[in-house]
Amino acid sequence: MLKEGLVDRRIWAVVAGLWLLTVTGCAGKGEVVMLNLHAAPPAGAPKVELPADTIVVVADFEDGRSNKQRVGARLHQAGGETVFNVPDGKVGAVVAQVVADYLKKRGWRVELARPVAGTSPDNGPQVTISGRIVDLSANAASAFGSTKITASAKIIIEAMNAEDGSIVRMTLSGAGTQTVAVFDPEDAADLLSGALSESLEKFVTETKIEKKMLRLKP
Numbered sequence: 001m002l003k004e005g006l007v008d009r010r011i012w013a014v015v016a017g018l019w020l021l022t023v024t025g026c027a028g029k030g031e032v033v034m035l036n037l038h039a040a041p042p043a044g045a046p047k048v049e050l051p052a053d054t055i056v057v058v059a060d061f062e063d064g065r066s067n068k069q070r071v072g073a074r075l076h077q078a079g080g081e082t083v084f085n086v087p088d089g090k091v092g093a094v095v096a097q098v099v100a101d102y103l104k105k106r107g108w109r110v111e112l113a114r115p116v117a118g119t120s121p122d123n124g125p126q127v128t129i130s131g132r133i134v135d136l137s138a139n140a141a142s143a144f145g146s147t148k149i150t151a152s153a154k155i156i157i158e159a160m161n162a163e164d165g166s167i168v169r170m171t172l173s174g175a176g177t178q179t180v181a182v183f184d185p186e187d188a189a190d191l192l193s194g195a196l197s198e199s200l201e202k203f204v205t206e207t208k209i210e211k212k213m214l215r216l217k218p
Contacts, residue, residue, distance in 0.1 A: 032083045035189040037094055039102035040197040047107030054212050057125035058100040059113035060092040062132045074140040084138055084188060095133055102200045126212040131157040138192040140183060147183040151176050151191040153199055161213040168214050174198030
């Protein structure tokens with residue numbers, strides 16, 4: 001009996017040690033992880049037919065978020081956090097790139113307003129898109145055996161027509177939630193990209209270009 005008791009205690013000691021090691025390994029240490037956002041149009045979405053001579057330029061967006069130091073964080077089961085941000089912390093430039101890439105994938109002729117060798121349109125843009133970021137966030141909370149991820153995006157987009165100086169303004173938003181067994185930062189990046197892309201799809205489907213000017217559909 002004494003020997004069995006010693007064996008049982010040793011087994012429990014090993015189990016407790018493994019549990020402690022696991023929990024300690026899951027603790028956050030304040031690292032910063034970069035999320036690479038990308039355009040993600042709906043699968044099979046047809047390209048929009050636009051006049052070939054209509055050029056759209058996308059400028060950097062204004063970052064209007066209250067907290068500009070991060071785009072979110074992962075809260076670890078054992079305490080602590082891992083901070084999420086975008087490369088160089090330039091949220092406005094990242095959103096502009098995603099907007100441009102999204103519109104290109106949907107059939108638009110788009111360039112970035114920032115000078116890039118070989119991409120400047122010859123005759124100037126007919127439509128210039130800019131805007132303000134109200135929300136762009138991805139957060140994750142880890143529990144035993146799973147991590148819940150939430151993401152949300154809200155932007156105010158403005159399209160100015162060079163022809164008459166008119167402006168089309170829309171407030172766009174998207175959100176998503178996902179639970180994963182094993183967390184990878186790409187999960188958060190994909191979910192946030194999906195939320196941003198969801199908002200941009202509304203912009204594509206509810207606008208049209210006529211006579212080189214962007215208008216809201218009736």
